């Protein structure tokens with residue numbers, strides 16, 4: 001039996017790979033192991049073998065794809081423009097359908113828990129309570145790294161969901177799932193900056209998780225349900241702004257007709273370029289910038305976070321000109337802890353070598369991963385938070 005769903009990698013996608021190997025040096029799992037089977041080319045060959053009926057969709061095939069971060073660093077360097085991220089999601093949908101007895105933890109988190117506002121609230125309350133009682137070290141072993149990297153939630157303020165500027169609102173905010181519960185200051189800074197730039201903003205009540213983690217895990221039905229709910233929630237808006245790079249990448253690829261989806265770094269950099277938001281003179285401070293894979297590789301957004309930080313007065317220090325993955329990668333920290341730790345420590349070392357304690361990262365997973373490997377005196381925030389604070393819009 002080869003493929004059984006409609007999502008599988010197509011023949012034209014598979015044939016787009018000419019086996020040149022140019023993607024291998026860009027691939028973190030190939031660099032960690034040196035194994036062809038841990039490279040994009042090797043994984044595509046495995047998909048091709050399944051398509052030809054030479055090997056089944058089984059635990060071995062699943063293991064090859066489970067080890068992939070889904071960072072998509074292989075895409076920008078590929079001369080054949082192979083849509084690797086799409087193929088990976090399709091192959092993972094097949095694994096979900098065909099391979100029995102796999103751990104359901106990721107599925108429960110990505111497909112169910114993140115969709116439930118109640119469960120998300122519970123996660124925020126529990127973590128805040130654990131932080132208050134200094135009990136975070138007692139969290140389950142698999143989640144300890146995530147918990148260690150979380151922000152202090154004890155005074156996180158209200159959710160932005162349901163907010164409206166009360167004027168003609170053309171711009172909507174996707175509040176996100178974890179972003180809404182664990183990273184509320186990023187959403188608040190975004191709304192304040194967009195309003196200061198002259199836009200009315202609304203965060204519709206009936207929105208839900210964007211579905212990116214579900215899609216990356218091969219849970220296509222759940223991802224499609226979330227996408228459909230959001231399509232209804234955001235249908236009346238010209239522009240939807242997402243504040244986490246993983247969410248904006250996923251929404252942009254959903255291709256909503258008549259609605260422009262922007263990562264917040266793009267929206268704010270655009271407002272600065274148009275003179276709607278100010279540019280401050282240099283403040284003499286250096287800041288290290290980390291590129292989330294779903295911003296740099298999936299959306300090819302590199303300049304905008306830097307433009308925002310420069311407009312805030314900072315001197316940007318580059319830590320990694322090729323944008324190697326930090327190892328957070330959705331639920332990779334939980335599912336592949338050893339490889340995730342190697343990449344997390346390597347990324348933290350790049351930050352240490354920048355010799356500044358100020359760090360900007362535009363994705364919640366990357367921020368948590370960095371914080372969990374760095375000393376507590378590093379300040380890690382989203383670029384729009386650094387900017388909002390600099391121009392006096394933060395709160």
Ligand code: SF4
Nearest residue numbers: 017018020021023078
């Ligand atoms: S760079 Fe593209 S075409 Fe070349 S091996 Fe990698 S995926 Fe295939």
Ligand code: SF4
Nearest residue numbers: 027068069071072074
């Ligand atoms: S998505 Fe990342 S880890 Fe997976 S094959 Fe591509 S470069 Fe390698």
